[in-house]
Amino acid sequence: MKLGLVIDLDTCVGCHGCATACKQWNTSGTIGPLSDKDPYGKDPNGSWLNRIRTYEVDDAPNSKTVHMPMSCMHCEEAACVTVCPTGASYKRAEDGIVLVDQDKCMGCNLCSWACPYGARELDPNEGTMKKCTLCVDRIYDEKLPEDERKPACVLTCPTKSRVFGDFDDPDSEVSQLVRERAGKQLMPELGYNPVNTYLPPRNKPIVEVQEVTSLPESLKQWVNKLIAR
Amino acid sequence: MHPAFSVLVFTVMSGAGYGLVTLLIIAHLSGFTSLQSTNVLLSGTILAVVLITGGLLSSTLHLANPKNAWRSFSRFKTSWLSREAVFAVLFYPFILLYLIGIWSQGSDISGVFLFCGVLAAILAMVTLFCTSMIYASLKTIRQWHSSLTPVNYLILGLMSGSLLLMSVLSISAGKIPQELRNITLAMLALGALVKIIYLFWIGKPTGSTINTATGFTQASVRLFDQGHTANSFLNDEFGYTVAANKLLCLRALMLVIAFIIPFLLMLMADKWLITLAALLAVAGLLIERWLFFAEARHVVRLYHGDQRT
Numbered sequence: 294m295k296l297g298l299v300i301d302l303d304t305c306v307g308c309h310g311c312a313t314a315c316k317q318w319n320t321s322g323t324i325g326p327l328s329d330k331d332p333y334g335k336d337p338n339g340s341w342l343n344r345i346r347t348y349e350v351d352d353a354p355n356s357k358t359v360h361m362p363m364s365c366m367h368c369e370e371a372a373c374v375t376v377c378p379t380g381a382s383y384k385r386a387e388d389g390i391v392l393v394d395q396d397k398c399m400g401c402n403l404c405s406w407a408c409p410y411g412a413r414e415l416d417p418n419e420g421t422m423k424k425c426t427l428c429v430d431r432i433y434d435e436k437l438p439e440d441e442r443k444p445a446c447v448l449t450c451p452t453k454s455r456v457f458g459d460f461d462d463p464d465s466e467v468s469q470l471v472r473e474r475a476g477k478q479l480m481p482e483l484g485y486n487p488v489n490t491y492l493p494p495r496n497k498p499i500v501e502v503q504e505v506t507s508l509p510e511s512l513k514q515w516v517n518k519l520i521a522r
Numbered sequence: 523m524h525p526a527f528s529v530l531v532f533t534v535m536s537g538a539g540y541g542l543v544t545l546l547i548i549a550h551l552s553g554f555t556s557l558q559s560t561n562v563l564l565s566g567t568i569l570a571v572v573l574i575t576g577g578l579l580s581s582t583l584h585l586a587n588p589k590n591a592w593r594s595f596s597r598f599k600t601s602w603l604s605r606e607a608v609f610a611v612l613f614y615p616f617i618l619l620y621l622i623g624i625w626s627q628g629s630d631i632s633g634v635f636l637f638c639g640v641l642a643a644i645l646a647m648v649t650l651f652c653t654s655m656i657y658a659s660l661k662t663i664r665q666w667h668s669s670l671t672p673v674n675y676l677i678l679g680l681m682s683g684s685l686l687l688m689s690v691l692s693i694s695a696g697k698i699p700q701e702l703r704n705i706t707l708a709m710l711a712l713g714a715l716v717k718i719i720y721l722f723w724i725g726k727p728t729g730s731t732i733n734t735a736t737g738f739t740q741a742s743v744r745l746f747d748q749g750h751t752a753n754s755f756l757n758d759e760f761g762y763t764v765a766a767n768k769l770l771c772l773r774a775l776m777l778v779i780a781f782i783i784p785f786l787l788m789l790m791a792d793k794w795l796i797t798l799a800a801l802l803a804v805a806g807l808l809i810e811r812w813l814f815f816a817e818a819r820h821v822v823r824l825y826h827g828d829q830r831t
Contacts, residue, residue, distance in 0.1 A: 309749070312749075336752060336753070337752045338752060338753055338754065338755070338758070339754075340755065341750075341754065344748075344749045344750065344754070345749045346745070346747070346748055346749045346825050346826075347745075347746040347747040347748075347749065348732075348736055348738075348743050348744065348745055348746055349743070349744045349745075349746045350736075350738045350741050350742070350743050351738075351741035351742060352741075352742060355741075358746060359736070359738070361736060361825075363825070372660075372661065372662075374600075375600045375601065376600075376601050376602070376603065376656075376659070376660075377597060377601055378593070378594035378595075378596070378597050378601045378603035378604040378607065379590055379593035379594050379596060379597065380593065380596050380597050381590070381593075396590075397590055397593050398587060398590060399585050399586075399587045399588060399589075399590035399591050399593065399594060400585050400586025400587035400588075400590075401584070401585055401586075401594070401603065402584075402586070402759065403601075403603055403656070405755070405756075405759060406523075406660055406662065406663070406820065407660055407661075407662060408662070408822070409661075409662045409730075409735075409820075409821045409822060410822065410825070411756045411760075411822040411825060414754065414755040414756065415586055415755050415759075417755075419587070420585075420586030420587035421586070421587050477737045478737075479734075479735060479736065479737055480730055480734055480735050480821065480824075481734070482729075482730060482734055483661050483662070483730065483821070484661070491737060493737060493738075
């Protein structure tokens with residue numbers, strides 16, 4: 294099994310619902326509370342496992358605002374696992390999820406140096422590294438109803454931009470989406486082979502902006518407006 | 523990269539210590555007359571061990587959860603940090619046996635003690651190499667990801683070690699042989715050369731860009747919003763930016779303090795000037811190591827507004 298997420302950049306509106314849901318789910322669970330330092334004060338800081346970064350692509354009038362939610366990509370060649378000296382960072386053989394063993398981590402930060410996507414953050418209170426667990430404590434939880442055994446971020450997304458599934462299964466929804474929409478990996482040149490795939494925005498026609506070009510045109514528009522009233 | 527003071531002190535101190543102990547043992551076992559004094563060998567080796575130990579202890583200060591530090595020996599097969607930890611500890615029994623050998627047999631050591639000395643010198647350089655590979659193995663930091671990084675660490679470690687050895691020799695023996703002085707001068711020149719090559723090499727823009735980072739390779743991409751209004755761990759750890767003119771000033775200062783002035787001072791015969799040369803070189807290397815960190819730009823910065831690293 295190669296579990297991971299597909300994130301649709303065409304429909305993500307940057308609402309941060311997935312970031313909030315992740316933060317809430319991880320107030321308990323496998324990696325415990327995500328600490329905040331001075332959350333209501335002047336200079337807050339804190340550990341989040343999912344961050345949405347917004348970019349402006351291309352120049353007007355073709356420009357587009359793209360929101361990119363980024364959490365751990367659960368890379369196949371995860372360097373964060375290779376560099377870890379204590380063995381706290383490991384990739385599960387059965388489903389490919391990369392996790393941090395909170396009992397072994399010594400907080401040396403080397404894994405965050407190795408991660409190109411900024412997936413790993415140091416918890417300011419506990420001194421250990423925390424990252425997206427792909428809600429491993431939800432997806433295998435027998436006590437949850439079958440259709441809720443998905444990561445919190447996937448369940449909460451209002452535009453259904455996040456899809457969870459098995460990339461090793463060619464008929465799964467994630468595999469189909471990647472094929473249909475030409476899903477891409479981020480920073481593939483580094484060779485980490487991230488599993489999480491991003492679906493690029495669809496090509497859409499440019500919305501024409503009507504501009505007044507001459508006096509007869511503007512007179513016609515004024516007359517049309519008068520009649521409409 | 524935010525230069526952590528404890529890591530700067532660690533790499534410079536232990537680099538100098540490993541360089542000193544390696545050159546001392548090689549010079550001793552090669553038969554240099556001035557090195558055949560028990561005084562010189564003991565004081566030099568003890569100085570090296572103090573520097574190495576101080577450096578290693580300083581490195582543990584940057585851990586956020588030190589109670590698990592003992593586990594850092596466990597991933598020798600995959601992690602350079604683990605390998606460094608193992609070799610650093612493995613060095614100690616051999617250097618202690620060498621010290622016991624000098625103390626009990628004088629400079630004419632033999633048998634087990636001689637063998638331990640050779641191994642200690644080898645382990646010192648291996649440990650220094652492993653330290654440098656921790657940085658050089660990271661694909662995410664292009665300024666570090668090159669063979670120039672271990673070359674710089676080894677040569678600068680040997681350079682600072684050679685200056686310390688000259689200082690010890692001139693204080694305890696009174697004068698230093700011309701050959702050893704020439705070796706030190708050559709190390710200084712070589713150190714300056716590899717450092718300048720490194721500075722030119724990192725100046726060439728190459729590697730990942732914001733386009734490859736976001737996947738939009740056919741249009742311009744600009745950061746609109748990083749997604750949080752206050753700093754995150756990533757901003758604090760990787761967002762360190764120094765003004766370009768300040769970096770250039772520090773580079774010039776580093777070249778003068780770490781290489782040029784020590785070179786000129788080494789041409790003198792006075793033992794205090796030679797000691798000053800050693801101290802200045804170490805201070806200059808602290809600046810060099812600070813720059814090594816401050817000039818490094820992690821690719822995660824591409825997600826926080828940088829166009830290239």
